[in-house]
Amino acid sequence: MDFLASLIGDVRLGLETAMTPSNVWYCFLGCTLGMVVGVIPGIGALAAIALLFPYTFYMDPTSALIMLAGIYYGTAYGGSVASILLNLPGTPSSAVACLDGYPMARQGRGGIALVMTAVASFVAASIAIIIMMISSPVIAASAIQFRSPEFFTLMVLGLIAASTITDGAPLKGLAMVIFGILLGVVGLDMYTGVPRMTFGSIHLQDGIGIVALAMGLFGVAEVIASVRTAGQGEVLTISLRSMVPSRDDMRRSWRPILRGTGIGSFFGALPGAGPSIASFMSYAVEKNIAENPSRFGRGAIEGVCAPEAANNAADQTAFIPTMTLGIPGSATMALLLGVMIVHGITPGPTMLDRHPEMFWGLVMSFWLGNAILLILSIPLVGLWVRLLQIPYQYLFPAITMFICLGVYSVNNFVFDIWMVLSIGAVSYALRVLGFPIAPLLLGFVLGPIMEEHFRRAMIVSGGDAMVFFNRPISGTIMVLTILLLIGVSWRAFRRSRADTGLQSSTDSETAA
Amino acid sequence: MRIRAKQDLIAGLFVLSLGVAVTIYSASVFDIGTPRRMGPGFFPLCLGICMIVFGLPMTVFGARSEPIPMQFDVRPFVAILVSMAIFALVLPQFGLLPATVLLVVISLLAGRLPGRIALLLTTVGVTALAILVFRVGLNTQLAILHWPL
Numbered sequence: 001m002d003f004l005a006s007l008i009g010d011v012r013l014g015l016e017t018a019m020t021p022s023n024v025w026y027c028f029l030g031c032t033l034g035m036v037v038g039v040i041p042g043i044g045a046l047a048a049i050a051l052l053f054p055y056t057f058y059m060d061p062t063s064a065l066i067m068l069a070g071i072y073y074g075t076a077y078g079g080s081v082a083s084i085l086l087n088l089p090g091t092p093s094s095a096v097a098c099l100d101g102y103p104m105a106r107q108g109r110g111g112i113a114l115v116m117t118a119v120a121s122f123v124a125a126s127i128a129i130i131i132m133m134i135s136s137p138v139i140a141a142s143a144i145q146f147r148s149p150e151f152f153t154l155m156v157l158g159l160i161a162a163s164t165i166t167d168g169a170p171l172k173g174l175a176m177v178i179f180g181i182l183l184g185v186v187g188l189d190m191y192t193g194v195p196r197m198t199f200g201s202i203h204l205q206d207g208i209g210i211v212a213l214a215m216g217l218f219g220v221a222e223v224i225a226s227v228r229t230a231g232q233g234e235v236l237t238i239s240l241r242s243m244v245p246s247r248d249d250m251r252r253s254w255r256p257i258l259r260g261t262g263i264g265s266f267f268g269a270l271p272g273a274g275p276s277i278a279s280f281m282s283y284a285v286e287k288n289i290a291e292n293p294s295r296f297g298r299g300a301i302e303g304v305c306a307p308e309a310a311n312n313a314a315d316q317t318a319f320i321p322t323m324t325l326g327i328p329g330s331a332t333m334a335l336l337l338g339v340m341i342v343h344g345i346t347p348g349p350t351m352l353d354r355h356p357e358m359f360w361g362l363v364m365s366f367w368l369g370n371a372i373l374l375i376l377s378i379p380l381v382g383l384w385v386r387l388l389q390i391p392y393q394y395l396f397p398a399i400t401m402f403i404c405l406g407v408y409s410v411n412n413f414v415f416d417i418w419m420v421l422s423i424g425a426v427s428y429a430l431r432v433l434g435f436p437i438a439p440l441l442l443g444f445v446l447g448p449i450m451e452e453h454f455r456r457a458m459i460v461s462g463g464d465a466m467v468f469f470n471r472p473i474s475g476t477i478m479v480l481t482i483l484l485l486i487g488v489s490w491r492a493f494r495r496s497r498a499d500t501g502l503q504s505s506t507d508s509e510t511a512a
Numbered sequence: 513m514r515i516r517a518k519q520d521l522i523a524g525l526f527v528l529s530l531g532v533a534v535t536i537y538s539a540s541v542f543d544i545g546t547p548r549r550m551g552p553g554f555f556p557l558c559l560g561i562c563m564i565v566f567g568l569p570m571t572v573f574g575a576r577s578e579p580i581p582m583q584f585d586v587r588p589f590v591a592i593l594v595s596m597a598i599f600a601l602v603l604p605q606f607g608l609l610p611a612t613v614l615l616v617v618i619s620l621l622a623g624r625l626p627g628r629i630a631l632l633l634t635t636v637g638v639t640a641l642a643i644l645v646f647r648v649g650l651n652t653q654l655a656i657l658h659w660p661l
Contacts, residue, residue: 055650058650171566172523172570174562174566175523175563175567175570178566179530179563182556182559182563185559191550192543192551192552194543194552196542196552196553196556197537220592223592223622224622225585225588227585227592227623392623393620393626394626394634394637396592396623397616397619397634397635397638398637398638398641400592400595400596401612401616401638401641401642403596404596404600404615405608405645405652408603408652409646409650412652412653414600414603417596417599418597420596421593421596421597421600424593425589425593432583432584433522433526434519434520434523434582435523451555454555455554458547458548458550459548459549462548463546463548465547
């Protein structure tokens with residue numbers, strides 16, 4: 001009963017925070033922008049959050065977080081619109097929706113696919129939010145006894161999982177994590193004040209700004225990569241009349257939605273898995289248990305609902321490790337973590353105690369945001385279809401302008417524009433070489449925190465590295481990490497023996 | 513542009529050389545300290561060694577792999593980066609308006625060129641947006657037009 005009482009108190013606090021007029025406005029703004037960005041192929045959630053990041057410096061941190069989070073889960077709704085009507089995923093996690101969504105649209109059932117997607121997304125997100133509300137305080141409470149060794153090993157595990165599980169080339173992912181941590185080292189050393197890796201530049205003494213890095217990695221490089229590919233495909237039109245799902249559609253859908261939610265909630269909370277894996281996984285599950293698997297790929301409604309439920313559930317539960325442990329599982333979460341750090345808030349077990357209004361306000365804003373998105377996506381579907389028809393060639397000059405001026409407006413330094421430019425060039429070259437980019441940002445955000453925990457743990461232990469193995473929790477995490485590394489290298493080894501030629505081509509696909 | 517090359521070999525050599533450079537740089541320029549009292553170079557040194565450890569097998573396996581086609585879009589790469597560079601050069605000297613116009617026109621060279629009217633509309637639209645958002649909306653300290661002479 002105690003737990004329930006405190007939960008009700010927290011919910012009330014969250015509602016009070018989330019329902020202030022300004023926060024409702026920022027939530028609406030974030031969701032709408034996310035929807036727009038998700039619909040338009042060629043700009044992802046990461047690029048959008050990076051672009052808007054500088055403007056949140058003037059805002060209250062809770063409002064900033066509410067808005068940027070809205071962009072994040074808003075893209076999941078928008079992304080499926082592009083998948084279904086254009087056969088071109090607006091976001092990676094909605095790629096699966098192409099498989100059955102586009103055939104449905106070709107059969108004139110695109111409207112139904114969109115409505116069911118929106119409903120599935122809403123139901124899944126709602127369940128995932130409840131899971132988050134119940135589990136976060138429990139996780140945070142059990143993590144309150146964590147000290148530096150635990151945090152350090154947990155971050156090592158998180159980074160290794162995030163960079164190796166999804167990708168075909170684990171070594172490339174790991175190398176990018178280290179590269180990211182290395183970029184995080186640039187600046188004054190926090191213990192001694194010695195400038196590191198600044199090469200004599202005064203501008204680099206404060207370190208590389210997260211805005212410049214994120215914009216270079218996901219803005220500039222994405223624009224360069226999208227110019228050639230964007231704007232292909234024919235948009236299928238739909239009318240409002242064809243949007244009412246039949247009783248049969250409903251009957252077929254509700255179980256897949258619940259299964260998708262379960263799969264998504266689980267994979268969303270794990271580092272490295274996330275919404276893309278969750279949506280593929282739930283599609284595979286539905287196809288496996290279907291009475292007639294041959295319907296899949298030809299417009300089966302289960303093949304649209306389940307993965308869309310899964311990726312929206314995963315989007316929400318991804319906040320659990322980020323908020324309660326301070327360990328982001330994906331690049332987007334790392335960026336949101338960066339937003340909090342810039343505003344002087346350190347996410348982790350103590351955050352729920354120290355900034356309850358922020359945590360619960362954010363969680364409650366998820367309800368509001370998902371309701372807004374449900375309303376935005378169904379009646380306004382015509383508008384989104386029209387957005388799909390804007391040629392990309394008019395968009396990328398605007399994106400480039402927002403990148404340059406956005407990063408300039410943070411400090412009024414032209415140096416920062418050169419910084420973004422260089423990071424963009426390097427990041428594009430890394431993509432060409434098949435390196436995944438997301439682990440780099442993860443490493444960059446976690447790097448300085450990791451170094452601090454590492455040094456503190458070593459000082460306390462008197463320079464004995466066994467401190468990471470001796471303590472029960474960090475020891476267990478280290479064992480898990482080693483098992484993970486063995487598993488990943490075994491898989492990579494077997495694959496490289498099976499097909500030396502094929503492996504490299506899948507690497508470049510996952511990097512794209 | 514499509515290049516056929518041993519992608520993994522190049523990637524491995526990149527990681528390896530970066531690792532060697534970081535290791536040597538951290539060990540020679542910074543104080544390493546001891547595990548108990550780490551100097552500023554200790555952590556970067558560990559990172560450099562990690563990169564060598566990851567880069568070595570990448571290079572070895574990469575050398576044995578088959579060359580694969582890699583897509584490098586030279587035109588958008590050059591156009592976008594040059595447009596940003598010009599913007600960075602022009603902005604402090606001549607102001608927001610000329611910098612944005614140049615940025616839009618040069619970056620448009622990245623893709624298929626639009627018709628004259630579309631070009632004009634895009635330029636005017638993006639420039640107006642830049643002035644509205646940054647000068648009027650956010651009140652960034654920027655001259656719209658500035659003549660240094």
